Amino acid sequence: MIEATRARIAGHWSRRFGAPVPGPFPITVGATGRYADGALVVVLDGRAHVDAPLDHLDAVVALTEGRDPTDLLDPAFWTPLASAPVLGPADRYWADHSWTDHAAALGDPAPEIPLERLAELRPLVTEREWLEAGFASNPILAHGFEHDGRLVAAAVLTALWGWPADVGVLVAPDARGEGLGSRVAVSALTAAVSVAGFGCYRVERGNAASVAVARHLRLEPYGANVLVPLAP
Helix, strand or coil: CCHHHHHHHHHHHHHHHCCCCCCCCCEEEECCCCCCCEEEEEEECCEEEEECCHHHHHHHHHHHCCCCHHHHHCHHHHCCCCCCCCEEEEEEEEEECCCHHHHCCCCCCCCECCHHHHHHHHHHCCHHHHHHCCCCCCCCEEEEEEECCEEEEEEEEEEECCEEEEEEEEECHHHCCCCHHHHHHHHHHHHHHHHHCEEEEEEECCCHHHHHHHHHCCCEEEEEEEEEECCC
């Protein structure tokens, strides 16, 4: 990943939190006012930043004080404060112009498909899979493969920081294990890089198939997060 891409990623979080990210301390806790019922935890370059509701600030500071930043990515760490299951951890894997030469060697691209065809996959996957892949988040562009006229794999591009750069992938259960997830992901990431200069593949750490896709594509991991529900 080129240094300019890293700077864009870190710069986004710095603007979002109103503080340097990664910060000068192992763990920084603040309150931007964006969240009333949850805390966003971002770990970047071995340092953590927590955006917590103002009325939970003292409790979050007390819980995190003196801990290792990676501890904050463990859902069990937040048990004393969380009001519902913690979402994540999710890792972000990146592609940019330094990756496109490798992408060209990863097989034939998936064709672009009409967005309305994505509905064909909805009955075949769980609600969590549908949401995690961003298929419910107003996709901007989609690529997919079909078999016997039936859509069996698709990747979508949704907005990330105002750019069509966030990539999500779904594969029908009976078509998994054939490499289709990697191929549709390549098409979506290539489209993202051509428009935005970078593409992001967000992977739930417990999703072995998605982790395997990210590693097979040689995407670069940079940053992870959890979202901690807190009682208002």
